[in-house]
Amino acid sequence: MTPITFHNPALTLLLLLLVPLAVLLRRARCRRNVVLSEMGADESLRRSVWPDRLRIFAVTLLIVAVARPGYSPQRHSISKRGRDVVFVLDVSRSMLAEDAYPSRLEAAKNGIRDALDHFQTERAGLVIYAGSANILCPLTYDHDFVRFMLDQAMPRAVDFGGTTLLSAVEKCTGSMLSDDRKGMQDLIVLTDGEDHDTNNRRVAQLLRDHELGLIVIGIGDASSGSRIPIEDEQGKRVYLEHDGRMVTTRLNDEGLRELASLAVDAAYRPIGTAGYDLGTIYTSYVINKPVSGTSGSDTYIVYHEAAFGLIALALVLLLLAERMIAKPHSLAIATLIAYCAVSGTVAKAADPQTAQRFAEAMQLHQQGRHTDAFAEYELLEKELPFRNWTLSEIAVLKFNQGLCRLAEAEANATLEPRTALSMAHQAQAAFLAARRMSPSFRRPAMRLDSTARLIADYQARIQEEEARNRQFQDQMQQLVERLRELQRKQSELQNDVPSRPNPPARRRRDQSASNPAPTVREPETAGVDSKRFADRQRAIRQEGVEIEKQMQTLDQAMLPPGTENREAPTSILAEPLRFMKEVIATQELATTMLAQWGSWHDARNQQQLAVQKIQEILDLLASDDSEESDESEWDEEEEDWDMMEPSDSDPSMSESMQGQGDFSSDAAMQPLPVPNYSVDDILQQERGNLQFRQQQRAQGNQKSVEKDW
Structure with missing residues (x-):
């Protein structure tokens, strides 16, 4: 552990420019003195050497500041905290009933939005279900992204109609939640409880096996119920019918109470048609539950930033060089003033907590714990308004988030290809944001091409899988x-x-010896x-x-591909x-x-x-x-393809995937054109495409479901 280090050591080569700068300043000073002598001017008007020396010293400080020196290293340990919350939202057509305002589905969405406003260190995810279940958003600290994906939740966002809560719980336990976080994971189910494939005992068993907490929010009128408004083929508003009779849906209060009683750590809240605050409900539920993990044994080193102080000192020296009179004590005065400015500036600019947590996330990334690293980056991003970060540093943070998302996509590509595609889109959005914040930061631009090819490959594989289906x-x-x-x-x-x-055997047994049955002749x-x-x-x-x-x-x-040589379900x-x-x-x-x-x-x-x-x-x-x-x-788990592996011939891929996204940028890389499209454009286009594909698939599968609500 060295006492002093440079984050951008290559930039110290700029110190070589001091030699020609000194020659130019000396030449200009000499020519000025010659002109003054020819004019017969007083000796006191001749230029002193000290202003030029101060200028050279100021430029030296600026170059050293650009190289970002660090001092006073401190060693810190790694820790993590927070609970995982998965919102399980019922999007069956019965949730369109309007007994709750404006509908059961919108009332459930508003409850989730309220809960997200209460969350601070919790990771949130979103799973929707009807006759089948889909993961709309994996666990993340980016609650704005959860809100964005929540807007996509609708009855045709799943492949099949009906209502099967078991499929959603199996999706959560099999694809989203991890065993090393047992006891710190909760499911919040928002439903009207009208389950067409009730299997409460199996659901309760899965909850016990994975030590999951459960909050069930019952929405809808349990007594009189409500009709289900839909649109016919002409776009007119009609009410759902089944076998020629109008469908009336009610809150299945009895079934939801049974589920809560079978589960070990469960709470049931029959909201009915009234308003509610899901954030308050969840806060009271977890009030005595653990909210943080244990500290790890790994450590990392954090250096205090000295660049800000050097910049302040250089500016003071440049200022004094313009007004300085050639007296011996002037340099001492300038140094004293600059030192006072530096002392306050360094104390204000140094932020060891931010650097500590960034280094923690970097170490997690290098260890292959990409999910934990991304979570730490997200926490840092949420606290950006309270930190003295530059745009270039925020761009590096965004770039590292994109690298984590790509690594997570690679890890999920086999079992959850659509989740991997979603993460690749998030990585693309992060690279775009980094490029916009810092156009001189070339590495995000170099990653955009490979990420776009990866997304196109995913989409092509999905189409191939759909053709196979x-x-x-x-x-x-x-x-x-x-x-x-x-x-x-x-x-x-x-x-x-x-x-x-011939007669039956029983009839033959009943015949007595004195009264034999007539013999049937063979044709x-x-x-x-x-x-x-x-x-x-x-x-x-x-x-x-x-x-x-x-x-x-x-x-x-x-x-599924890859299961031929091992035991398959x-x-x-x-x-x-x-x-x-x-x-x-x-x-x-x-x-x-x-x-x-x-x-x-x-x-x-x-x-x-x-x-x-x-x-x-x-x-x-x-x-x-x-x-x-x-x-x-959708599942299989479901469509399988492999992520593109970085090769030795692709320096941008190999360097980026090693997690070397620190506060420096590679000066050897060539600049690329700035993209002329935004993150919002990409997300809006993908949102439309996703909704269209989901609606087409759901309408095609509708005929296979007897009760499509």
């Missing part, structure tokens, strides 16, 4: 049609086989019919075998495949029985069993259709 849907539809055709052929063959060629065409029936059944069984192979191929194609075709094996075994047994006229009756029973099994498969595929589409279109 559509192809998968077509294959599923073909499978269903083949199963229906197989069921039809099996039913036709069963109807063609004569029923009961003359029995042999020909047996062969014909057996051949038809054998062909139907072979078609069942082909369908089973198609199901197995489709099941393998459904595996059970797919939706696991149960249908089991039933299909039973169908084939039943058909094989029926084929054997049809070869003999006496067992036609038992063969018909096996055929009927095969028909029932095929119907069970069709029912399973119909019930799992919405869940499968959710996992293939």
Whole structure:
């Protein structure tokens, strides 16, 4: 740990300019003295050497100040603090009901906005759900960004209608919250409780396993309820109907109370149609809960800034050089005045707390803890009005935020590609902000091109994934049609086989020896019919075998990329495949029985069993259709692609990804043109594109959901 350091040591080379500056000043002084001598002027008018010396000394101080010297190093330890809060917002169409003003959904949004105004050190995230769940905003200290994404929440912002709280809780525990923060994470659920797939015990179990706190805000009229206003295809306001009857939605107070009672650390607030302050509710809920973690063993060094004092001293010397009279004691007076100015300036300019926290974030970034580093940068940004920061330093802060977001995007690219795309957009916005604040800072400009290519690559991969999903849907539809055709052929063959060629077994047992049952004679065409029936059944069984192979191929194609060599979650075709094996075994047994006229009756029973099994498969595929589409279109976890890796041939990529975004800039880099577009332009365009894609996907999936509210 050196007592003095320079943040921009390369700029000390500017000291070489002092030599030509001294030569020019000496030449100008000599020529002035010669002119005065030729004019016969008094010796007292001749230029003294001291003003020139003061100027050279002032320029020296300015060059040293530009190199940003630091002194009096101090070592500090790293710590982190704050709770994580995820807002889980119900955006099903029942939330459009207007019993709460102006609607249940808007009342819930206003509650979230109020809570964000109360937050200080909490990280906030946003998950929306209906029949499926989407992550609109990962955990962040940027509450303005949470508010921005909250404006995007609407009923068509998820793939499927309906209401399933379990999908939202699984999304939170699987993709947003981390195990190392157990006991410091809370979910705030805002819903009317009208859950079409109630599974409160499973939700409560997930909350217990991850030690999550839960606040449930019940919104809506629990007694009379309200109708759901929607727009028809002509854009007219109508009310939602189901099976020809008007839909009335009510607050499911009983179900939400049951959920709160099953969870360990839960609170339920039945708001109904009244106003409420969610920030106050949350503050009272966490009043006795931990709000900070433990201090770490890692340390970092912070230097006091000396540049401001040197600049002040240089300005004083330049001022004195213009008025100074050539007397020996003048330099001592100037030095004394400059020292007094420097003492006050350094004390005011030095901000060890800010430098300490910036160095802490830098160290977290270099250790690969990008999420924690970004959180620390965000806290620093929120406190900028209270700090003496320059625009160039704020630009560096923004640039480092962008680097953290890109690293987080890379970490989430496999399981959460859409989240990674959102983080890449945030990184792009951060680079643009840094470039606008400091046009001379070249590194953000060099990162813009690579980030734009990365975003374009993400979008192309998403489109490819959507095309694969559509192809998968077509294959599923073909499978269903083949199963229906197989069921039809099996039913036709069963109807063609004569029923009961002999009396039932029970009836035969009831016959007494003295009164034997009449013997049923075998038809003359029995042999020909047996062969014909057996051949038809054998062909139907072979078609069942082909369908089973198609199901197995489709099941393998459904595996997410990268899970082929490790254990993957059970797919939706696991149960249908089991039933299909039973169908084939039943058909094989029926084929054997049809070869003999006496067992036609038992063969018909096996055929009927095969028909029932095929119907069970069709029912399973119909019930799992919405869940499968959710996992293939948004989750999976869901679409997978890899982030671009920095190569050795790309100096801007390799240097930036190493986290070397300190207060210095690389003078060797060439300047690039300043972008002529703003962060707001990019966010506005992406907002429109996102809403359009969500609405198109939701409208396409609407037919697959029975209760789309």
